Amino acid sequence: MAVKTLTIDGKAISAREEQTILQAARENGITIPTLCQLNGTSDIGACRLCLVEVAGIPKLLPACVTRVGEGMEVSTDSERIREYRKMIVELLFAERNHVCAACVENGHCELQDLAISVGMDHSRYDYMNPKCAVDITHPRYGIDHNRCVLCGRCVRVCDEIEGAHTWDFQGRGANTRTISDMFVPWGQAASCTSCGKCVQACPTGAIFRRGSTVAEMKKDRTRLDFIVTAREKKQWIA
């Protein structure tokens, strides 16, 4: 097992060569904000919130999919990065209709927390106000596309942990929609096992327990961690 030495924010650390910058940072108590990343599922670098600067490389790199390298000098908190992160969160808010006040996830939402942590007070971008549907055809759960940030956690958790692959994406760019099976209402998606992993994985109020009222939905990510630990380490510990 080869070990690489590098610095993150000036702190000298060592990491295993197969680790990503994000993993190395976390092991050393350095926080890098993430949104699409979900423990136990593959990293896809989709949300771009974990962008970091690496000395000598002009473009910013996503920490979740960039391997550590010998002598790397990483900074996670420069003015430029902070500005990008804020911009990303603002764009997420502008893209769909996020009405926190009436949302089931209000107060427990990762997007809301991110907005606060990056110091976003408003979006500098015009709100797109797209027409988005609510699908509560499933007997136990619902999905409100107004609140979806297209992080793909549901898609990966369903495919990689549950193994059902009910969720996927349709369309491109701003027209991308999360769909179940071959674009049928969720309640008619034959592959869905109703396991609820996507509900726990969703960072916002987009996927929720049916019947939830305002601010009532609180996702429990430890339930996913339990399954991942059990599968990967054969340890059944909570």
Place this chain on the structure above:
Amino acid sequence: MSQRIVIDPVTRIEGHAKISIQLDDQGQVEGARFHVTEFRGFEKFCLGRPFWEMPGITARICGICPISHILGSAKAGDAILSVKVSPQANKLRRLMNLGQFVQSHALSFFHLSAPDFLLGWDSDPATRNVFGLIKANPELARKGIRLRQFGQEIISLLGGSKIHPAWAVPGGVRGPLTAEGIDWIKGRLPEANETAELALTLFKGMMDKFKAETQIFGNFPSLFMSLVGPDGEWEHHDGALRFVDAAGNILADHVAAADYQTVIGEAVEPWSYLKFPYFKLMGYPAGGYRVGPLARLNCAEHMQTPRAERELQEFKSLSSGSVNNTFLYHYARLVEIIAALDTIEQLVDDPDILSDMVRADAGVNNLRGVGITEAPRGTLFHDYTVNRDGLLEHVNLIVSTGQNNLAMNRTVEQIARHYVHGEKIEEGMLNRVEAGIRCYDPCLSCSTHAVGQMPMEVSLLAADGSVLDTVARA
């Protein structure tokens, strides 16, 4: 023939309330209209949402009675789920509604209306307000605020400190009261009782003083509607609809929520966006009815506790039939505070309110659900139609101020007949119109509250529709 005009901009409500008084060819008052905020905008934007979210959404319509909307919405949701909420949940909902009655009635009485009659209409208008009242009786004003706090604290003990606690949900409520909450309520009850009794004694002692005034303060026969219990007892949350007429005869009884449209029609007028509910059997506008404290006491035959029952019977003895005098809304409000405090006292002794069996779980079993509850100002209807998944396809809300609208018009008209002379709006008449409307304690909170809007604007219109005079209350 006089001309009817009054479309824009007189009927448009930018601020809180607009009143237009129409004169005929002889310069006599022909009619008056109190224009209130239209509700269709709210009904529209709920469409497409899951009905489970409605308590949280509709609570935002009103800053004063969010609880009424939450309860009405939750009850409509119960009907869609086709569940009967557990007795425990029902008692908790009732407790919250009673907390709201106390806080709302206390504010209405002590801060908005008491100055009118405690200081007298002929006192200087500049001091005939809550500040004049504080000067004359600072202790009473502080007690009024404490009574309001008592009601509000009950609401927060149940629903949390949020402004719009979506605590009642389709199928029940989100949680019970705590033992500490019960202790707090019990600790403050004696003081609340004392304040309520004080106000009632004060009001009764002054009844003679404003005898003349009350004759022109919207003293007219009308129908009354409210929920009553199965034995005709006072009700604020459960029960079924009853209509009584001015003589006290029961015209319709035991009308279940789901059947409300068999007795209530909603008329549309070209000059207003508002719908005008009326009692169907009598047609429109003869079937106009009043709701709220006065209506509830006129419809109810009994109270559930001895003290409240004594007060109710004393109130009823004021008239051989229904009590028709709008001014006595204030009196009715105080009787209801007493009834609410008595019932709160009973509820906090009931072990059920600590139970956690408070929420029924069910799917969509009905495509339509109607929830009726008594808000402090009167009966509130939430009528939802959903698709099989529970997404809203149609929403009809009937609020108390809308139901009282015809009566408010008559009240303003009656006052205007006495006090409008010539083509100017005199200060004295403006004061009395305000006081007349305050009797109904209309909820104008669903409108906007921006700085620079007029709380009230009164226009005097000539027979040809031209505006003779406009007075705005800043």
Place this chain on the structure above:
Amino acid sequence: MQSNSAAPILVIGCGNAIREDDAAGICAVEAVEAQAPAGVLCLTRHQLSPELAEPISQARAVVFVDARADRLDQPVLVEPLQTDPSGAGLGHFGSGGSLLALAEALYGHAPPAWLVTIPGASFGFSTEMTDAGHAGAMEAAKRILGLLAEMAGVGSTEA
């Protein structure tokens, strides 16, 4: 009750969250809350009601934040606010000035107060504010934070 530096500064935003720019006051105060210094208590209300008089009477200073429907040609305004003892109108709501007067009359003290108003472009039925209303709310938040910093600079001690 006298003001002292340990008493909080109240920032009270009011408005109807589902009437477009009427929500500007609430929106601004929520933004302030995220960055407010210690000793500042942010409250949002559908409307101003009399029980606020008690906390107001105990505050070191009060900042009322609201949307504005007149003087639309003017930007966000920060004005000192005087007590207004002209009394309540028809409904269950009051102005900042009347609450100050109530605090003084009932509890013996009205702290120094400011009124921050944000011009509203539209008051229709929607949970979304207009871009102009939103920009105004953000501008107001900045001004309020500036005001708070100024107040902190004047004779306050760390609590």
